[in-house]
Amino acid sequence: MDIQQSVKTVLNSYAKFEGRSGRSEYWWWVLAYIIAAVICSVIGSMLGMGQLVVNLLALALLVPNIAVGVRRFHDIGKSGWWLLIGLIPLVGWIAVIYFAAQPSVGPNEYGEGPQGPVAPSGPDNIAN
Structure with a gap:
């Protein structure tokens, strides 16, 4: 999963608290949020609004962050x-x-996992 997919997935699941999110989805989202906060901080400083723009971003993305x-x-x-x-x-x-x-722990009480079942790897699974 890349940063663009992660942001789309998190925003499409805005208030979805059930299910699972993989490491890549979570950490790409964290990176995107930090970048957005820095950009908002710069914009707020240029407009003379201080931290208001960053605070609005934090408020708008509070639910998806949680x-x-x-x-x-x-x-x-x-x-x-x-x-x-x-x-x-x-x-x-x-x-x-x-x-x-x-790392993910495989299927658990919260579901199969963010990527679904993974095919086993090894010599028995090699196609001829």
Whole structure:
């Protein structure tokens, strides 16, 4: 998944808290959000509005940010409520980053996974 697909997927699933999001979808979204925040910060500074534009962006994307975080936690087999650990100063953010960086765990109670079932690899699966 690339950055464009990730942004489309997250915005199309604006308030969808069920299901799963893979690492690439989550981290591309985080990168796109950071880039958008920097651009909004520059625009706000040029217009003399300070952080107003960045705050409007944060408010507009609050729900999709939480939703993709919840789906990412579902992908590693944890409840979306674990995202609240990020409210603990410093240690919470480190924990959220650690959990978000974990690989997918295969099918779990939240679904098959963001990419669906993966064909097994190895010598038995090579086409002649």
